Amino acid sequence: MKNILLIAFISVFTFSFGQDEKCIAIKQSSTTLNTDYFIGYDSFGYYYSIKNNVLSKNNTKESFEYKNVSLGKPTKIDIQNPLKIMLFYENFNTAILLDNQLSETQKINFSENDIPIVANAAGIASQNRLWVYNSLTQKLGFFDYLKNTIQTLTPSLSGNLKYYETSFTTFQWIDDQLNWYSCDVFGKITTLGKIADFDQIQIISNQEIVFLKDGKLFLQDLKTNSIYTIENVEKSFKNFFYKDQILSIFTNQEITNYKITIP
Known part of the structure; x- marks a missing residue:
């Protein structure tokens, strides 16, 4: 005893x-930095920020801007690849891809896809794909934005997404019970643990x-x-x-x- x-x-x-x-x-x-919200910086030393729903990219020598009046403020901004930046507008079920000068290269409206998609999460993946969590099926998958096709990776996930981050090879999320998970490109889900409230x-x-x-x-x-x-x-x-x-x-x-x- x-x-x-x-x-x-x-x-x-x-x-x-x-x-x-x-x-x-x-x-x-x-x-x-005169802005409303600081997003981060890339490997080339550019700072990214949002002011009045306008995305700015700047360093000491130059600056670029992007805004989309019809879509408003983006829900998620993915800057992991400075040559291909993604803006996700969850309220409009839409993702926008930008080049390194913040010029729009592609607009992806998930509502127009042949297979119904209501995206609650999106991020840049490898090989012309986006990570997409489809709330209709509660499944995670890849959306090929050149072919407009979706590949489902996982069974239906339990719980709601409280937070998520993506890389080229992983989708990590924290659910509403503060459980932390990771999914790789093959659909393998790993439980990483329980985290503190934030x-x-x-x-x-x-x-x-x-x-x-x-x-x-x-x-x-x-x-x-x-x-x-x-x-x-x-x-x-x-x-x-x-x-x-x-x-x-x-x-x-x-x-x-x-x-x-x-x-």
């Missing part, structure tokens, strides 16, 4: 210690997330079952973006970049 109590105590202590761990952010630089979130690996809750930033590592408080950052901000160990905080028309080392 004593051994059982000791093990239980050690388990609770370990988890609590993980929650009390701190991740110190070191300020690197700051950039003025107000904003970004997936940074297949076991780590950065999230905002009640005005504070945290890093959760599912491998070690630890939650780290990110300290030494701005106390009040609109949103954040993480890439290559740089945490960018968008405050009132300014982006501050911090170097953080994942524990």
Whole structure:
């Protein structure tokens, strides 16, 4: 009995210690940006943002803009491929593809497809395809935007999508019960774990997330079952973006970049 109590105590202590761990952010630089919402930056150093439903892409030398008055504000903007950017307008069941100068190259209205699609999620995949979650079937699949065909990858998913992110090879999502899943290009679904509740979130690996809750930033590592408080950052901000160990905080028309080392 004593051994059982000791093990239980050690388990609770370990988890609590993980929650009390701190991740110190070191300020690197700051950039003025007159916008409403900061999206992120690409590997070429361009910053992407939204102001008055206009998408902007700019650096110190040049800038580009795209707006679509009829569709309004995009629900999701995918900038993982700077040469092919996707804007998803969930309310209009439509995705727009842009080139590297934010010129429209293709408009995809899922409502016009031969197979009924009501997309709740969309993102750039490989080989002229988009990841698409069809709420009519609750299935995830690939939409080939050159052939206008859809390939179903999964059986019907349980739960509702609370958040999702895509890469060329994976679709990751968090459901309304805070369960985290990943699907690869072959339709294999992997359960990654249970995460903490959040107000904003970004997936940074297949076991780590950065999230905002009640005005504070945290890093959760599912491998070690630890939650780290990110300290030494701005106390009040609109949103954040993480890439290559740089945490960018968008405050009132300014982006501050911090170097953080994942524990």
